[in-house]
Amino acid sequence: xxxxxxxxxxxxxxxxxxxxxxxxxxxxxxxxxxxxxxxxxxxxxxxxxxxxxxxxxxxxxxxxxxxxxxxxxxxxxxxxxxxxxxxxxxxxxxxxxxxx
Amino acid sequence: xxxxxxxxxxxxxxxxxxxxxxxxxxxxxxxxxxxxxxxxxxxxxxxxxxxxxxxxxxxxxxxxxxxxxxxxxxxxxxxxxxxxxxxxxxxxx
Numbered sequence: 001x002x003x004x005x006x007x008x009x010x011x012x013x014x015x016x017x018x019x020x021x022x023x024x025x026x027x028x029x030x031x032x033x034x035x036x037x038x039x040x041x042x043x044x045x046x047x048x049x050x051x052x053x054x055x056x057x058x059x060x061x062x063x064x065x066x067x068x069x070x071x072x073x074x075x076x077x078x079x080x081x082x083x084x085x086x087x088x089x090x091x092x093x094x095x096x097x098x099x100x
Numbered sequence: 101x102x103x104x105x106x107x108x109x110x111x112x113x114x115x116x117x118x119x120x121x122x123x124x125x126x127x128x129x130x131x132x133x134x135x136x137x138x139x140x141x142x143x144x145x146x147x148x149x150x151x152x153x154x155x156x157x158x159x160x161x162x163x164x165x166x167x168x169x170x171x172x173x174x175x176x177x178x179x180x181x182x183x184x185x186x187x188x189x190x191x192x193x
Contacts, residue, residue, distance in 0.1 A: 006136040006143040014132045040101040042189040048102045052130045080190040084180030093138040095175045
């Protein structure tokens with residue numbers, strides 16, 4: 001793996017490059033997209049991005065966990081978790097790995 | 101919410117932008133994330149989550165219908181870890 005980390009800044013740079021908006025506006029739009037997705041998920045909705053993947057919220061019931069270091073039992077409260085299911089397209093693009 | 105609804109919301113908030121530009125903006129974001137993962141890079145979006153690539157070793161699998169053994173090659177799979185802020189929001193914090 002090449003291990004480079006892509007951040008919000010790289011995404012807004014791509015919008016600046018591809019769409020020609022100012023860097024400021026580009027950064028704000030990246031934020032808006034993430035905010036809308038988060039808001040929708042926080043409402044318990046599914047976010048389905050065709051040819052990318054699906055984010056869904058799942059309910060987990062309470063269970064007894066264990067502190068792996070001390071072996072002590074700790075109750076784990078019921079909670080909601082987010083799962084991401086990549087589309088076939090994304091899986092296929094990633095599966096082959098970097099072509100170097 | 102689906103991709104087109106996301107585009108619609110962004111368009112409504114930005115009446116000064118053409119619809120086709122909003123489409124391009126949203127598509128660019130997901131394309132960049134896809135390209136990054138295809139390169140084996142990690143995508144870290146603080147507060148939202150991080151996309152990374154995990155390596156799965158080659159293994160001997162089985163055709164569940166026939167029971168025949170099949171060699172499955174080593175491959176990379178996309179992985180997403182939810183950010184702390186979003187995880188807390190899901191749980192009403």
